[in-house]
Amino acid sequence: MEVLIRILNVILFKYMEARAENRQRRRENIGQSIAFEMSERTTGRFENLLKEGFGVDISNGGIGLITDQPLKEGDVLKLLFPVNATSANIPVYTEVMWSNSIEGGFRVGLRFLA
Numbered sequence: 001m002e003v004l005i006r007i008l009n010v011i012l013f014k015y016m017e018a019r020a021e022n023r024q025r026r027r028e029n030i031g032q033s034i035a036f037e038m039s040e041r042t043t044g045r046f047e048n049l050l051k052e053g054f055g056v057d058i059s060n061g062g063i064g065l066i067t068d069q070p071l072k073e074g075d076v077l078k079l080l081f082p083v084n085a086t087s088a089n090i091p092v093y094t095e096v097m098w099s100n101s102i103e104g105g106f107r108v109g110l111r112f113l114a
Contacts, residue, residue: 027057035080062111071096071108
């Protein structure tokens with residue numbers, strides 16, 4: 001797991017340098033695993049699937065995530081932020097604003113929903 005995190009950090013750093021000039025809000029690096037729920041249509045009905053991504057950076061408007069899931073612009077995800085002092089998670093709804101293919105997965109930009 002530590003090797004995967006180091007590889008993701010290198011990929012992330014290169015990607016963030018290329019996108020830094022497009023930022024409208026100040027970002028903070030978070031570098032942690034984040035679980036999320038997404039809906040997927042299977043056999044004629046929707047199912048909520050629990051997935052995991054790697055949180056890259058966060059601002060007051062949204063969060064950057066690396067995942068192996070091919071997300072589309074407009075998809076709505078429920079992120080489950082861990083609360084360190086407890087075993088609880090805080091659910092936060094987000095919308096996929098963009099998604100780019102990167103080596104080994106996808107880098108997505110998520111906007112927090114009110």
